[in-house]
Amino acid sequence: xxxxxxxxxxxxxxxxxxxxxxxxxxxxxxxxxxxxxxxxxxxxxxxxxxxxxxxxxxxxxxxxxxxxxxxxxxxxxxxxxxxxxxxxxxxxxxxxxxxxxxxxxxxxxxxxxxxxxxxxxxxxxxxxxxxxxxxxxxxxxxxxxxxxxxxxxxxxxxxxxxxxxxxxxxxxxxxxxxxxxxxxxxxxxxxxxxxxxxxxxxxxxxxxxxxxxxxxxxxxxxxxxxxxxxxxxxxxxxxxxxxxxxxxxxxxxxxxxxxxxxxxxxxxxxxxxxxxxxxxxxxxxxxxxxxxxxxxxxxxxxxxxxxxxxxxxxxxxxxxxxxxxxxxxxxxxxxxxxxxxxxxxxxxxxxxxxxxxxxxxxxxxxxxxxxxxxxxxxxxxxxxxxxxxxxxxxxxxxxxxxxxxxxxxxxxxxxxxxxxxxxxxxxxxxxxxxxxxxxxxxxxxxxxxxxxxxxxxxxxxxxxxxxxxxxxxxxxxxxxxxxxxxxxxxxxxxxxxxxxxxxxxxxxxxxxxxxxxxxxxxxxxxxxxxxxxxxxxxxxxxxxxxxxxxxxxxxxxxxxxxxxxxxxxxxxxxxxxxxxxxxxxxxxxxxxxxxxxxxxxxxxxxxxxxxxxxxxxxxxxxxxxxxxxxxxx
Numbered sequence: 001x002x003x004x005x006x007x008x009x010x011x012x013x014x015x016x017x018x019x020x021x022x023x024x025x026x027x028x029x030x031x032x033x034x035x036x037x038x039x040x041x042x043x044x045x046x047x048x049x050x051x052x053x054x055x056x057x058x059x060x061x062x063x064x065x066x067x068x069x070x071x072x073x074x075x076x077x078x079x080x081x082x083x084x085x086x087x088x089x090x091x092x093x094x095x096x097x098x099x100x101x102x103x104x105x106x107x108x109x110x111x112x113x114x115x116x117x118x119x120x121x122x123x124x125x126x127x128x129x130x131x132x133x134x135x136x137x138x139x140x141x142x143x144x145x146x147x148x149x150x151x152x153x154x155x156x157x158x159x160x161x162x163x164x165x166x167x168x169x170x171x172x173x174x175x176x177x178x179x180x181x182x183x184x185x186x187x188x189x190x191x192x193x194x195x196x197x198x199x200x201x202x203x204x205x206x207x208x209x210x211x212x213x214x215x216x217x218x219x220x221x222x223x224x225x226x227x228x229x230x231x232x233x234x235x236x237x238x239x240x241x242x243x244x245x246x247x248x249x250x251x252x253x254x255x256x257x258x259x260x261x262x263x264x265x266x267x268x269x270x271x272x273x274x275x276x277x278x279x280x281x282x283x284x285x286x287x288x289x290x291x292x293x294x295x296x297x298x299x300x301x302x303x304x305x306x307x308x309x310x311x312x313x314x315x316x317x318x319x320x321x322x323x324x325x326x327x328x329x330x331x332x333x334x335x336x337x338x339x340x341x342x343x344x345x346x347x348x349x350x351x352x353x354x355x356x357x358x359x360x361x362x363x364x365x366x367x368x369x370x371x372x373x374x375x376x377x378x379x380x381x382x383x384x385x386x387x388x389x390x391x392x393x394x395x396x397x398x399x400x401x402x403x404x405x406x407x408x409x410x411x412x413x414x415x416x417x418x419x420x421x422x423x424x425x426x427x428x429x430x431x432x433x434x435x436x437x438x439x440x441x442x443x444x445x446x447x448x449x450x451x452x453x454x455x456x457x458x459x460x461x462x463x464x465x466x467x468x469x470x471x472x473x474x475x476x477x478x479x480x481x482x483x484x485x486x487x488x489x490x491x492x493x494x495x496x497x498x499x500x501x502x503x504x505x506x507x508x509x510x511x512x513x514x515x516x517x518x519x520x521x522x523x524x525x526x527x528x529x530x531x532x533x534x535x536x537x538x539x540x541x542x543x544x545x546x547x548x549x550x551x552x553x554x555x556x557x558x559x560x561x562x563x564x565x566x567x568x569x570x571x572x573x574x575x576x577x578x579x580x581x582x583x584x585x586x587x588x589x590x591x592x593x594x595x596x597x598x599x600x601x602x603x604x605x606x607x608x609x610x611x612x613x614x615x616x617x618x619x620x621x622x623x624x625x626x627x628x629x630x631x632x633x
Contacts, residue, residue, distance in 0.1 A: 036078045036391045046072040054512050059348050059553035066350035077568040082393040083130040088228045090221045094125040105588050106323040109250045111237025121394050122238035124248045127231045129396035132508045137498035138229045151198045154487035157545050158469035165460035166557040169344045170626050172456045174410040175290025176341050182244035188235045190214030213489050238397045240573050242330040245299050262306040262321025264299045268445050271299050282441050283479045289435040292444050300609045302329045312592045328593040336602045344624035347555030383574040388581040395576035401569045403499045404562035406490045409468040410461040420454035420612050423631035433472040437479045450610035457627035464558035466548045494543050502546025503539045509564045521549040
């Protein structure tokens, strides 16, 4: 193996066979893993953990017992809640590029070749998986798809009169989440032909007699006359690979690169925008100021990593610098999300410890920093650097993962823009609908990045609850001019994509199922509203209203039901990715890259590119918690 000083690093545990291609060859599934922790002793442990959770709730237990309970819950979910949709019939599925030795130590643009035995696994334009059995993931029948009317669910259960703040966090939580989602999943753009038509009830002020919602694009690989449940493609790579700043195709990546020193292009302080309107991300639904800020910040971070690597390896070419900087940036994003963002939104003491253990293990960061890995077991020493594990099911993000990440209540309705220097007003109070699409680009060009970040860091997001949906998203005008109610769309999408309704969802995740609306929520007004809208049938309650109505664990900005998917999938995104597991090594990342990941946090990233933020961040350990106001020093 060549040293990083003299040539490109290579993985220490992965390599080609004697013929020069990975064993099994392109498209050949690797062997299935043995059933996960399936011995009688583990089964007994997990059964006891589930029983304790159902009777008391993990979040009501002392921390050591709560951690053991969460471990047992995750074991059960890993064995019983991963379902492979690629085993359903397919015609002309997406194919990876031909094998190249470069894939051993580099992420590909489309996510192929992460798994060397099954190179199409997790690549762009492959199917979403499932966390519920395939037979339980059928879409609602046509006569029930609009019952109750999703627009009425939006109006009567979601409408925000005044924001209910999540006071433990700041609005960067909302910006970061959209930034991550742009990396993880996208069903593609639906056709305007044959849309879902939501009727407008008397008294509704919607400015048209009906509300049209485009259907989710059909899976083009599904046989047309096959009886299997519908499947859907993720047009993004399923891997945690930074595709929101690097693109998901070689053409996108080429456009974004300078081809000099491994760096990304920055124009007017932003990543460049393509001339083709169809490819311009600011003209697609979902682009807003918070997303643009994060893209800019981490494009700058990528370039800073390139400079560090160029100093260490002056003989490296542009491609070598780019690829190692991309690996390092993607890993830093995953680390920040795991040990900073998520603990800020699920700030229960037990869950915070569990999330840090995902990265550092229960041995903790201090021992990790001194001794490195103490054990191959992820519980002791964390997932990064452990062995790759798929739990017997090819890796993919899931439709249920998509559903629980519909957290639009995190967004405030208004933003009070102020300067970090003296906390003085700049743009003043600005409505959210003025921060989306091309208008967001204008703001990014005209404003200082540090002032924008300061504004977000000193205001709260919303709690993910009923009656807390941003008003501008219930009457959201897309860049193409179409008016939509995103709350109604969220409800409809879960029904359309076959995500079970609330009680069935909980049942399939091994959770107790409420028998009445009063058991579902401790808010009597919400219980009455839910019962009235769903005509007394608790089994008809949609997943999102059910989760939003739940009584949340201490410190949580969203529901414990959603957290069950996180328990499973947050770990799985790391466990299944060889660049976070067996190839998370200095030989692949370089010693400098590993140090960069280990030493940096969201706070250090902010201060590197916006040092003017230092007064606001001087008392902050987690950048997603409220910052100091600079007029109160």
